[in-house]
Amino acid sequence: MSNWNELARHQRATEARHIQELFADPDRAEAFCVQADGMRFDYSKTNIDETGRALLVRMAEDAGLVDKRAAMFTGAQINQTEGRAVLHTALRAADDTVIEVEGENIMPELRAIRARAYAFAQDVRAGRFVGQGGPITDVVNIGIGGSDLGPAMATLALAPYHDGPRLHYVSNVDGAHIADTLKDLDPETTLVIVASKTFTTIETMTNARTARDWMAERVADPGAQFAAVSTALDKTAEFGIAHERVFGFADWVGGRYSVWGPIGLGLMIAIGAEGFAEFLAGARAMDTHFLNAPLDQNMPVMLALVGIWHNQLCGYATRAVLPYDQRLARLPAYLQQLEMESNGKRVDMDGRDLERQSGPVVWGEPGTNGQHAFYQLIHQGTRIVPCEFLLAAKGHEPALAHHHRLLVANCIAQSEALLRGRSLEEARAIMAKKGLEGAELERQARHRVFAGNRPSTTLIYPCLTPFVLGQIIGLYEHRVFVEGVVLGINSFDQWGVELGKELATALGPLLEGADASDKDPSTQALISFVRNQQD
Numbered sequence: 001m002s003n004w005n006e007l008a009r010h011q012r013a014t015e016a017r018h019i020q021e022l023f024a025d026p027d028r029a030e031a032f033c034v035q036a037d038g039m040r041f042d043y044s045k046t047n048i049d050e051t052g053r054a055l056l057v058r059m060a061e062d063a064g065l066v067d068k069r070a071a072m073f074t075g076a077q078i079n080q081t082e083g084r085a086v087l088h089t090a091l092r093a094a095d096d097t098v099i100e101v102e103g104e105n106i107m108p109e110l111r112a113i114r115a116r117a118y119a120f121a122q123d124v125r126a127g128r129f130v131g132q133g134g135p136i137t138d139v140v141n142i143g144i145g146g147s148d149l150g151p152a153m154a155t156l157a158l159a160p161y162h163d164g165p166r167l168h169y170v171s172n173v174d175g176a177h178i179a180d181t182l183k184d185l186d187p188e189t190t191l192v193i194v195a196s197k198t199f200t201t202i203e204t205m206t207n208a209r210t211a212r213d214w215m216a217e218r219v220a221d222p223g224a225q226f227a228a229v230s231t232a233l234d235k236t237a238e239f240g241i242a243h244e245r246v247f248g249f250a251d252w253v254g255g256r257y258s259v260w261g262p263i264g265l266g267l268m269i270a271i272g273a274e275g276f277a278e279f280l281a282g283a284r285a286m287d288t289h290f291l292n293a294p295l296d297q298n299m300p301v302m303l304a305l306v307g308i309w310h311n312q313l314c315g316y317a318t319r320a321v322l323p324y325d326q327r328l329a330r331l332p333a334y335l336q337q338l339e340m341e342s343n344g345k346r347v348d349m350d351g352r353d354l355e356r357q358s359g360p361v362v363w364g365e366p367g368t369n370g371q372h373a374f375y376q377l378i379h380q381g382t383r384i385v386p387c388e389f390l391l392a393a394k395g396h397e398p399a400l401a402h403h404h405r406l407l408v409a410n411c412i413a414q415s416e417a418l419l420r421g422r423s424l425e426e427a428r429a430i431m432a433k434k435g436l437e438g439a440e441l442e443r444q445a446r447h448r449v450f451a452g453n454r455p456s457t458t459l460i461y462p463c464l465t466p467f468v469l470g471q472i473i474g475l476y477e478h479r480v481f482v483e484g485v486v487l488g489i490n491s492f493d494q495w496g497v498e499l500g501k502e503l504a505t506a507l508g509p510l511l512e513g514a515d516a517s518d519k520d521p522s523t524q525a526l527i528s529f530v531r532n533q534q535d
């Protein structure tokens with residue numbers, strides 16, 4: 001980060017400037033915008049100017065982005081703390097690509113597993129694979145984290161293409177989740193997919209056993225209606241799932257990057273192999289763009305650099321992801337794992353304390369719902385929240401085009417409002433029109449002032465098709481990668497989730513009465529509250 005100080009100086013020197021001033025340049029809207037295969041990322045409503053952009057791009061270059069990008073795509077062991085390559089891009093690479101891991105081309109096996117998964121999905125959809133009571137009507141995907149969020153988010157996103165059996169996603173170990181899901185299902189026509197990279201995750205294994213017991217009550221051979229997706233083939237066999245319904249993947253696919261392979265089985269069953277292939281094609285188009293576009297016209301690179309400008313340079317701690325697309329309702333949750341599990345780290349690749357903040361807190365809700373909830377703070381709160389809007393130019397409901405026009409108008413209006421705000425003079429004029437005068441006019445006007453000058457970006461795309469969803473998810477994956485490279489961290493491990501897991505395992509027996517006296521007083525009090533309720 002050799003030019004970090006220069007960038008920080010530039011940020012300080014320009015922070016008093018109103019973003020609107022930058023539009024004195026009539027070409028700004030085009031010049032601060034990136035296009036990729038029909039998608040447009042507009043970052044002109046930020047305080048980044050040409051100098052800032054050039055410095056940001058140089059920072060990415062100096063961090064070795066170009067070489068590190070090549071290293072990822074070609075299978076180098078860039079996940080150093082786990083000694084692994086990072087090759088989710090191979091899951092969507094063109095068929096004739098050659099990618100070697102430890103001297104062996106991994107592509108033929110990937111293609112073979114994908115073909116098996118497609119064939120199984122098509123069999124389920126066509127009623128060739130049946131339950132013990134007939135064709136499959138419902139599929140329950142049991143998984144958590146990366147084995148849930150990706151396929152669950154994508155299944156909802158692609159609802160207009162969903163013509164297979166109903167899909168249900170169960171993740172939480174809270175019995176409420178599986179109980180509520182199973183209560184209306186018929187065990188004789190339900191397929192259960194147990195999705196777990198490790199096949200040891202306590203939530204998933206607990207839910208999987210509960211589902212098997214539920215099925216065993218009505219079905220002679222419950223195992224016959226189970227499929228599994230995992231890297232641990234010994235453990236899937238131990239669980240009793242026949243190998244023809246087990247779809248493996250390698251450890252160089254990170255959990256939160258795994259939707260492109262067999263972890264996407266639920267989505268394959270929902271939308272079919274052809275639709276899934278389109279989803280992969282969209283991500284592949286984004287890979288090609290990421291690999292080839294010059295850095296300042298490279299969508300994932302610019303998305304990442306805008307994020308770094310806002311978080312590490314301006315000091316805005318959070319980022320709101322605001323899809324004006326109801327079917328992307330789970331995108332914020334998906335991105336919370338993708339971005340926060342990847343870049344929420346406190347040390348760099350070599351274990352040294354980070355000199356900057358790590359990745360931001362990511363949150364959000366679909367528009368327009370958020371407007372009637374938390375946008376108050378976004379517009380008038382004392383904290384600045386950079387907003388990332390996502391918007392489809394076209395919806396899937398031609399008969400409801402008037403709804404879509406309202407949706408689009410709201411999205412674009414929000415970014416406009418954040419930019420321009422409303423001055424005290426304008427607010428006074430509004431109050432005067434209402435007949436207010438003097439001190440009361442002044443007081444009321446002050447509540448109606450919007451400072452404006454609040455940054456936002458807009459990602460606009462033609463329509464949320466499988467291809468476009470693939471592009472969007474590929475875009476965010478690469479954004480996380482670029483951010484990780486610039487910050488010098490490993491975006492592909494997740495040691496921060498381990499301590500809680502270990503303590504939870506140790507804590508279980510204490511809830512049943514074992515001695516808790518070595519716990520801190522707060523923990524002891526919580527345990528005894530639970531024990532008292534159980535007695």
Ligand SMILES: O=P(O)(O)OC[C@H]1O[C@H](O)[C@H](O)[C@@H](O)[C@@H]1O
Nearest residue numbers: 145146147196197198201255497
């Ligand atoms: O797929 P699994 O092995 O069951 O893992 C599920 C999830 O749990 C872990 O705790 C990790 O934090 C996630 O990255 C992972 O996606």
